[in-house]
Amino acid sequence: MILAATPGTATLLVELGVILVGLALLGRVAARFGLPSIPLYLVAGLVVGEGGVVELVTARTFIESGAQIGVILLLLLLGLEYTGEELTDALRDHAPAGGVDLALNFTPGLLLGLVLGWDVRAALLLGGITYISSSGIIAKLLADLGNTGNRETPVVLAILVAEDLFMALYLPLMAGLLIGGDALDIGLEVTAAIVAVVTALGLAVRYGDRISQVVFVRSDENLILSLLGLALLVAGIAEHLQASAAVGAFLVGIALNGPAEHAARTVLSPLRDLFAAMFFAFFGLQINPTDLPPVLAIAVALALVTAATKLATGWWSARQVGIDPPGRLRAGATLIARGEFSIVIAGIAVAEGIEDDIGPLAAAYVLILAVGGPLIARAVEPLTRRFSQLGRPARPRRTPTARGTTVS
Amino acid sequence: MTEINETKLPGVGTLHDFESQSGGRIGVIAHHADRREVVIYDSADPDRVSEGVTLTAEEARTLADLLGGTSVTKRLDDLRQEISGLAIDWLPISSNSPYVGKTIGETELRTRTGVSVVALVRGDQPLPAPGPDDELRAGDTAVVVGTAEGIDAATELLTARAR
Known part of the structure; x- marks a missing residue:
C-alpha cells in the first residue's frame, strides 16, 4: 500500500520538513533585518551538513536533486528578466563599463588562486566568484532603497547584464576546461560549446516571439509543465553538450517574452524560491564548517579588496555617463554584493573536486559580501546626502513664517 | 513640447x-x-x-x-514625426470638410500636394492602405505622409470649411 510509509520515507519527510521550516524561520529573521536570505540559507546548510551540528543523511539526495533544479530555475528566471533587445542595447551602450568590471573584479580572484598555488582552472573559477555581483540581492536593494529611478541605476543594471552575458560564455568555457584531455580536445570542446551558446543566443533573440507564442497557454497548470519541461530539456541537452545546464536555462529565459514571459514569471517564481533555497542549503551542506576558520583570513582580505574594486567599477562607470560623486558612490556600493552566481560557480568547483579550499573559501567570501554588500549600500545613502549638500549651493528653502507676519 | x-x-x-x-x-x-x-x-x-x-x-x-488624461489623445493628433524630410500626421476630417463623401481619388491630394493617405482611422477601426476609391467620411482621421510643407497644404485642403 502506498500510504504505509516505510521508515525511510518517514525520515525523509521529517528531515525535509525540518529543513524547510528552518529555512523559513531564517528567511523571517533575514527579512526583519533587511538582509538577503542567501547567506542564512548557506549557514543552515553548514549546520546540517558534513561535520555540522546534525548531519542529514536521508534527505541529502533529495536536496541534491532539488539543488540542481534550483540552479536551472535561478538562471531561467534571470533570463526572463531580460529581453534580447535589452541585452544587445546594454552591451552596445555600456561595453566599456562591462570591460572595466571584468578587469577589476576577475583579476583579484584569479591572482589569489595563482598565488595560493592552485590549479589554473581553480584560479579561473575563483576569478569568476569574485567577478560576478548578485543580481538578485542588488535588484532587491535597489527596490528597497527606492533607487530604481536614480540616474546611476541604468549603469548598475547594464553592468549586471554584461556580467550575466559573460556567464553565458564563461560557464561552458569552464565546463570545457574541466573535462580535461589534451589541448586540442579542450580547444574543440570549448569552441563547440561557445558556438552553441552564441547560436542559441542569436536564435533566442531572433525567434523569441515565435517560441513564446508556441509555449504560451492560458492554463497555469499546463504552462508550468510546459515551461519547466522546456527549461529542463534544454538545460539537460546543454549539459550533455558540455555547455552547462544553467546556461541552457538562461537562454530559454531570454527567448521567452510577451505574455509567456509574464505568466512564466508568475508561476515559476515560487518554485524558484523553493528550489533556490535548497540550492544554497545544499552548497552549505557540502562544506565542513571546520574547514572555514583556516580560510577565513584570506576570505576577509579577498572580500575587502573586491569590495573596493567593485566600488571603483561603479564609480568609474557612473562618472563616464556624467553622474555626480554621490551617485558614483551609490553605484559602486550597490554593486558590492556577491551571492547566487558566485555560489553557482563555486558549486562547479566543489562538484569537480579540483581544489579542497575553494568551497570553504567561496562560502566564507559570499557570506561576508552577501551581508556586507547591502549593509555598505545602506550606510552610503545618508553619506551621499551630506555629500551632495556640501557640494552645491543650498537652494533657498521656504521657511515657515509665523502666522500674521508678512514676508517682504 | x-x-x-x-x-x-x-x-x-x-x-x-x-x-x-x-x-x-x-x-x-x-x-x-x-x-x-x-x-x-x-x-x-x-x-x-x-x-x-x-x-x-x-x-x-x-x-x-x-x-x-485626454491630453494624451490630443497629443497624438498633434504628433508629427519628421524622418529626414518625411513627415507623418493625423488629419481629422470634420463634418464641414469639403471632401466629406468624396473619394480619396477625388481630392487629388497627391497631385496637388504630393501627400499620400496611408491609412484611415474610422472609429476604432484602422483602414490601412486605402485606395483612390475609398470614401472620406466625417469623423475619419486620415494618416498622411509627405513633406512638412505638403502636409500643411493637405491640412488646409482637407479641413478647409466648405465655401
Whole structure:
C-alpha cells in the first residue's frame, strides 16, 4: 500500500520538513533585518551538513536533486528578466563599463588562486566568484532603497547584464576546461560549446516571439509543465553538450517574452524560491564548517579588496555617463554584493573536486559580501546626502513664517 | 513640447523623466510587471530619487485622468514625426470638410500636394492602405505622409470649411 510509509520515507519527510521550516524561520529573521536570505540559507546548510551540528543523511539526495533544479530555475528566471533587445542595447551602450568590471573584479580572484598555488582552472573559477555581483540581492536593494529611478541605476543594471552575458560564455568555457584531455580536445570542446551558446543566443533573440507564442497557454497548470519541461530539456541537452545546464536555462529565459514571459514569471517564481533555497542549503551542506576558520583570513582580505574594486567599477562607470560623486558612490556600493552566481560557480568547483579550499573559501567570501554588500549600500545613502549638500549651493528653502507676519 | 528622456532599465522596465519649468525633475518607471512608479528627484542631488510612489495599473490610470488624461489623445493628433524630410500626421476630417463623401481619388491630394493617405482611422477601426476609391467620411482621421510643407497644404485642403 502506498500510504504505509516505510521508515525511510518517514525520515525523509521529517528531515525535509525540518529543513524547510528552518529555512523559513531564517528567511523571517533575514527579512526583519533587511538582509538577503542567501547567506542564512548557506549557514543552515553548514549546520546540517558534513561535520555540522546534525548531519542529514536521508534527505541529502533529495536536496541534491532539488539543488540542481534550483540552479536551472535561478538562471531561467534571470533570463526572463531580460529581453534580447535589452541585452544587445546594454552591451552596445555600456561595453566599456562591462570591460572595466571584468578587469577589476576577475583579476583579484584569479591572482589569489595563482598565488595560493592552485590549479589554473581553480584560479579561473575563483576569478569568476569574485567577478560576478548578485543580481538578485542588488535588484532587491535597489527596490528597497527606492533607487530604481536614480540616474546611476541604468549603469548598475547594464553592468549586471554584461556580467550575466559573460556567464553565458564563461560557464561552458569552464565546463570545457574541466573535462580535461589534451589541448586540442579542450580547444574543440570549448569552441563547440561557445558556438552553441552564441547560436542559441542569436536564435533566442531572433525567434523569441515565435517560441513564446508556441509555449504560451492560458492554463497555469499546463504552462508550468510546459515551461519547466522546456527549461529542463534544454538545460539537460546543454549539459550533455558540455555547455552547462544553467546556461541552457538562461537562454530559454531570454527567448521567452510577451505574455509567456509574464505568466512564466508568475508561476515559476515560487518554485524558484523553493528550489533556490535548497540550492544554497545544499552548497552549505557540502562544506565542513571546520574547514572555514583556516580560510577565513584570506576570505576577509579577498572580500575587502573586491569590495573596493567593485566600488571603483561603479564609480568609474557612473562618472563616464556624467553622474555626480554621490551617485558614483551609490553605484559602486550597490554593486558590492556577491551571492547566487558566485555560489553557482563555486558549486562547479566543489562538484569537480579540483581544489579542497575553494568551497570553504567561496562560502566564507559570499557570506561576508552577501551581508556586507547591502549593509555598505545602506550606510552610503545618508553619506551621499551630506555629500551632495556640501557640494552645491543650498537652494533657498521656504521657511515657515509665523502666522500674521508678512514676508517682504 | 516638453523634452522627455527615455531610459531602458534592463530587467526592470522603462524610465521616462523630464524637468518641469519650475525646475523640479519628475519621472515615471513603467515596470515590466504592470506597475508604475512615479518618482521625484532630489533638488540637492539631481541623480537621486527623493520620493517614489508605486501605483497599480488602475491607480496609474486614475492619476492620468486627474492630470488630464485626454491630453494624451490630443497629443497624438498633434504628433508629427519628421524622418529626414518625411513627415507623418493625423488629419481629422470634420463634418464641414469639403471632401466629406468624396473619394480619396477625388481630392487629388497627391497631385496637388504630393501627400499620400496611408491609412484611415474610422472609429476604432484602422483602414490601412486605402485606395483612390475609398470614401472620406466625417469623423475619419486620415494618416498622411509627405513633406512638412505638403502636409500643411493637405491640412488646409482637407479641413478647409466648405465655401
